[in-house]
Amino acid sequence: MKSIAFGQYYPADSPVHKIDPRAKVILTILYIVCTFLCKNVLAFAALLLSAILLTSLSKIPLRMILRSLRPLIVILTFTSLINVFMTKGEHLLTPNWQIPFWGGHVWHIKIYEEGLWNALFMILRIVVLLIGTSVLLSYTTTPIALTDALERLMKPLKLIRVPVHDIAMMTTIALRFIPTLMEETQRIMNAQKARGADFTSGGLIRRAKSLLPVLIPLLVSAFNRAYELAAAMECRCYHGGKEKTKMKILHLRFGDVLAVLLIVAFGVGIVFLNRFGFYYTMK
């Protein structure tokens, strides 16, 4: 349960933490675009370098980032295997690899150089994607600042009557209560363990059943919490976004604009690097 990266704000004093959250959302989107622009070795090298630079700038320990990559191992192996075996190209690396079957059938294993490159690029792309988004957003931005930024960025949607404020408020509350509910779950689990509950042994059905004594009290308390929160908000005269002012008003600074400009320049640079036919270029 502790490996969930969502809402894992890591407090530190770094330039990445200081970027305006709105700028960070835009930066993240642009960075994702950059990862998909990369097509050859030079571009991917630049991308990897940028991810390393970003991480070191953010002062987040490498250990934490590696831990957030761990759940990806399965997906990475799977996609790279598919890439290795399914890509067809010109340079066959395994001309004589054959597996004989009964009845004289023979299965040719064909691995092309292009497949290996594709697999490598795919792994790099996914890893950098995750590092970029987690460093730029989840590790360095508090959930509250993030939803605040989203509300600001989605403001134009108000013209077509999208309830932007309500969506932002709901997201804030949901994010705010993830750690609380996790704590509550742990507490109830401990309480039931103290009465001899066993959550780890037995088959799937038995294990699912053994979770009932945790889920029922959790649901009950979640509903109670929701009622209490609603009452508390009403007591403070909350009635939606109308005429609501903000305590923390976001100010866009020169550094934020510079960061966005830098990443645009980085994207242009990657497009430029893609033109060099170095080793292999992805299609």
Added chain:
Amino acid sequence: MDKIVLDHVSFVYNPGTPFEKKALDDVSLSIEANCITGVIGHTGSGKSTMMMLLNGLSAPSSGKVFLDGYDINSSFKDVFPEWLKKPEYATMRKSAAKKAIKAEVAKRKKTLCFRVGLVMQYPEYQLFEETVYKDIAYGPKNMGLSEEEIKERVYEAIRFSGLDESILQKSPFDLSGGQKRRVAIAGVIAMRPEVLVLDEPAAGLDPRGREQIFREICRYQKATSSTVIMVSHSMEDMAEYCQNMIVLAHSRLIAQGSCNEVFSNVSLLEGTGLDIPQITQLTRLLKQSGLELPEDVYTVDRAVELLKDLYQSKKGTV
């Protein structure tokens, strides 16, 4: 006799992260059997953490927890060479002894939570069954007892909790806060633990509810002569209901001993945010101004009695 012994126990939350927090720092203490021991400390002093160590819900970061002289967190490897010398295993072949010891260690680990019954803070939030009966029966059921045995224990537990038996068929969610609390405590008592640990059993109850809960705990302790450990931050309650006391502050042990021993050393409590009971302070002040009162007055009832006697005797002399 000491039922539970903590030997240089420390506990750290989230080690190696920026959220690292030391909750217990080198705590060594012993808890006497067959009496009520109060654990007192301010918020964040490590009381609740300590309670979770007693029944093995969490293991200490360093140090040992002994129950009846057995380190509750010991693994097979820790005890194997030692136990091999025991008479019951010495006669066996080594492979058979290994198997038997492994089974015994696993059994002890599994039955630990039944031997040390823990009632957590605000236990009413753990109720989940359709009826009160089923909820109290949850613990005994996990112990693998027979239906009749479970029934007997549920009725016994509900009697100890001071609730009417008619409540057993109701839904626990329809009860009042105080009733829910008692049902939750009954759910632990039904396991007939040798040690009953209660974390803030009276938190959030009105004065009458508090008194009732504490009275019932005392009654339960006397009737079963089990070991009871209670956590509280109220000196008044602890002085009234506990025989022994443990004082924690800032994750460290400040004092342990009988109520007299702890309260006679007021200087120890300074800086912990705790204080001796108000009634004790009052009688000590009265004594300083010339009244003949003892130092060890911890309950209002006793103070009233003493002052009445004093008044009567003074009246006689004048």
